[in-house]
Amino acid sequence: MSWLIVGTVPYEGFPLVEGPCALTNGRIRFRDHTAPVARGTAALAAAACLTSEVLGIRSPNVLLAGDIGRGDGSTLVYRRMVDRVGESAERLIVFHYLLPEVQWHDRILMGLDDLTDKPVLVADAGYMYVAKMSGSAPSYDLFTPDAGEIAFLADENAPHPFYTRGFLLQEEEQVPELIRRAYEHDNAARYLLVKGRRDLIASEVGILAEVHEPCVDAMEPIGGTGDSLTGIVAALIAAGRSIPEAALLAAKINRLLGSLSDPTPAFSIADLLPALPRAIETALAT
């Protein structure tokens, strides 16, 4: 299956790149350019490449550019997506770190909706924010929010997690109610994989599955562990798993990644990724 990761890397001047990616010597390679696997889209792509390799499927293609928050790289990516959306051959598209811009988002989604065979759409990070801002969340197949982000999805008035109203408590025990509320206001994707002390897989009908072991507290502060989860679930979907099945398995794998690495809060995602193949094999064997 051909699949695509769309995002940015935090390097000024990093050009628009489109094509295959690979993990080489601890760095993610996009055509002639490389980037460290620290967090963000590079971490997502690295986890996706590693998972693809273990599963024996084709690695993802990427469409990304450098953006340190000014939006210039995001605009290059948005523009290219609009140009190519009519000829998209990918069966799965994962949208990630992009500056939220409703107008660009809507142009891309309109193009995707016009396709005879619409690909599976996964959104995380800034693109999940803009999908909700635009009122188009139900057009997506999977969102992967954390506790703060599910509160944002649950708040029908919040355009960004920064504005989530205080009465929507961002506490773990509130997450099932926040999920219900997100669906009630049409601000959730077809499926949700909510990251937290308990990972919850949900749809409009309610909580479908829960994963709470192994529990490694130190994973929460480590930048990129949410990105790795999104990369893993995307690769499992690309390998043909159903979305709820892929989400459940990915949650287990990402937790095993933590327990196999025995991290402290000072670890980086790059310290964890060498254990990913073993985490995948362990999860698949159980």
Place this chain on the structure above:
Amino acid sequence: MSFLGQLVDRLLEVARPAHHENRGLSERGILIFQHTSEVIKAEALLKSASLDVAVKGPPPEVRTGCDLAIEFPIVSELKAREILSGAKIQPILVLPLQDLLLEPVNLFQVKDFGAHLMVRAANMKITVSKSDLMIVNVSGGGCPDVPFLADQLVGRRLPDAPEPRTYGQTLCGYALQLAYEELKRRCLG
């Protein structure tokens, strides 16, 4: 009509009925800017001039994406404009305001890992080593300045690290600034 023109019309539409229905007049005004990065710089400038300002979300009718606005004492409009003009920052709109703004997050979650302390504001988390105050991780968020800010902060001591607002451009950067300030308050007093 230009985007700016539409924005002004839409904001005026929102603002006028509120003033007609409620005879009480707000003493606060709102500054709207073209770019979020200008908001962050403007807030720092106005605060350093002792103006009572707060960053808020603009009304839904005028949002275009990842927007911010500055609420300020309307009586100080001239002063605010002068300060901003000196820094070559030009608001695209200044209006009196009554309860049109959304409140930014003001709750923090703090987690103690023993040797490390993590503070979360909205969707952003920052973690420090208690023994040497080294920033060991930045996580969460979804806007493209987050990975960049993490690169600037991780591996530096809290007292020496640049404030996220120095490089931040977005609401995620602003949330990280709030988490950073809370962490500083807890660790440095």
